[in-house]
Amino acid sequence: MSGKVVLHYFDGRGKMESIRWLLATAGVEFEEVFLTKREHYDKLLNDGALMFQQVPLVEIDGMQLVQTKAILNYIAGKYNLYGKDLKERALIDMYSEGTLDLMELILLLAIAPPEDKQKQLSNIEQKAKERFMPVFEKGLANSDFLVGNQLSRADVHLLEATLMLQELFPTILSTFPKIQAFQERMKALPRISKFLQPGSARKSPPDENLMKTVKEVFSHLFK
Amino acid sequence: MSGKVVLHYFDGRGKMESIRWLLATAGVEFEEVIITKREHYVKLLNDGALMFQQVPLVEIDGMQLVQTKAILNYIAGKYNLYGKDLKERALIDMYSEGTLDLMDLIMLYYFFSEDKQKRLSDIEQKAKERFMPVFEKGLANSDFLVGNQLSRADVHLLEATLMLQELFPTILSTFPKIQAFQERMKALPKISKFLQPGSARKPPCDEVYVKTVKEVFSHLFK
Secondary structure (H helix, E strand, C coil), rough: CCCCEEEEECCCCCCCHHHHHHHHHCCCCCEEEEEECHHHHHHHHCCCCCCCCCCEEECCCEEEEECHHHHHHHHHHHHCCCCCHHHHHHHHHHHHHHHHHHHHHHHCCCCHHHHHHHHHHHHHHHHHHHHHHHHHHHHCCHHHHHHHHEEECHHHHHHHHHHHHHHCCCCCCCCCCHHHHHHHHHHCCCHHHCCCCCCCCCCCCHHHHHHHHHHHHHHHHCC | CCCEEEEEEEECCCCCHHHHHHHHHHCCCCEECCCHHHHHHHHHHHCCCCCCCCCCEEECCCCEEEEEEEHHHHHHHHHHCCCHHHHHHHHHHHHHHHHHHHHHHHHHHHHHCCCCCHHHHHHHHHHHHHHHHHHHHHCCCCCCCCCCCCCCCHHHHHHHHHHHHHCCCCCCCCHHHHHHHHHHHHHHHHHHHHHHCCCCCCCCCCHHHHHHHHCCCCCCCC
């Protein structure tokens, strides 16, 4: 018996969004408990639910999983989004780690001081165009998917990341035709199409309200 | 045919040290190509060996693996240091990710010269309040962290606690289970060998290391 899958996090993307994407692609239904006040966080702490005092927390299959990578690895492994053997998994991990690094840069923009924002934006744009997108353009040169001719977590992370990039830089994929075609194919997959529709669990880009909530809940970190 | 395992990195710990520990524990012999000049890095780039222009790079089983976690996951999976099923792997991943986070903080402390005292205090506090209690509890009734057998989580923990003791010699004094764990781990033959002088184990980061990294990656340190 699997039981419910429950996500504990803020009402925003942050580190949880990649997990939402992967669960949605795997067709796994989940509930969300949003952290809106410090008391919510303290309760999780006092319940012993947060191994390292951090969220994301995902309750799944009788476990209280923390650490984003641990959670993503488990979901990918359980729902056959991790390739067919160790070597495919290594290639998927390489692509995934790079993509997650890029998404982390975008996440950090939300907490950057205003005077640093432009510099960080330029850094993201440059890295995306020079370090990351060429790798995926090449990886998709002769294949619909990044690894092993089948859908894996690497493809899901890439779709998520490229959509986030387009929110910041609308024409950034103009010189990457293979990635554009990849996006169209992925967006047409039924579960992904559903996740992209209004009313799904997908969260919006961070705004002032979210950052205010995060700073209040984690007030001890933002002294 | 497996072929040689070759590591490409600086002559120091950095992100490669956890990989050296895991390979040594698994009994896998490896060679190292030490990057000392920017030309070495540029050659790797031009050869197309670095997927995201970054090291560590590990050549293993016909692959050119980059991304520390991808490399560690592969070694752990291949050499049976990743538990017996998905759920054990999840628990191992939780412990491992936390430990690797802590080691990242230590690496950044050594590398950057700003705010050294603040970084050091932060590491000590996090180690004592956030990390060590978790492992003390995890080892309460068991010789290993997960599944009653050696896994990568145990190797990362040994590595991290030794690094902590280099900075704070008495930090484990209130964690008897971790102390006993260290003694057991250090007695394992492959680990004992890795801890002896002349092994592939690298010393803590020093001025020469930082200088070399900054020269090789000069485009990042303008």
